[in-house]
Amino acid sequence: MNENHLLGQEAETRAANYFIEKGFIVLERNFRYRKAEVDLIVRKKNILVAVEVKARRTDYFGLPQDFVRQKQRQRLIMAIDYYVVERNLDVDVRFDILAFVVQNGKWNRAHIENAFNYFT
Numbered sequence: 001m002n003e004n005h006l007l008g009q010e011a012e013t014r015a016a017n018y019f020i021e022k023g024f025i026v027l028e029r030n031f032r033y034r035k036a037e038v039d040l041i042v043r044k045k046n047i048l049v050a051v052e053v054k055a056r057r058t059d060y061f062g063l064p065q066d067f068v069r070q071k072q073r074q075r076l077i078m079a080i081d082y083y084v085v086e087r088n089l090d091v092d093v094r095f096d097i098l099a100f101v102v103q104n105g106k107w108n109r110a111h112i113e114n115a116f117n118y119f120t
Helices: 003-021 070-086
Strands: 025-033 036-044 047-056 092-103 106-112
Touching (some): 003 036, 003 047, 003 092, 003 106, 025 070, 036 070, 047 070
Parallel strands (some): 047 092
Antiparallel strands (some): 025 036, 092 106
16 A cells, blocks of 8 residues: 555544544445545434545645545535435535644644535
8 A cells, every 4th residue: 555545544544533532423434426435424413424534744735625626526415415315314414524734743633514615
């Protein structure tokens, strides 16, 4: 495995642990539907959260959360719509981004709730 893949795996594990600490249950990791992959699907009571995890070793080229493009957002929405309908869930859905910048061994985290509103 290359270094970037390992960074991504570690970021997803840290993201899952972060949501568990906040009282969420991790329902899925790396849920795939068509061309979409949802890094984490977590739930707390009636709230289902689709989490996109981004990690970078530097913010020199921009913040990690700024690399979630429109096409990816559309795919994530499609995947979560399928997930909710297929499982007949009665939940409120939210899309969050958990972004990490790792510098000098320190994991700096930014949690953007309702992240798709962040882009409008």
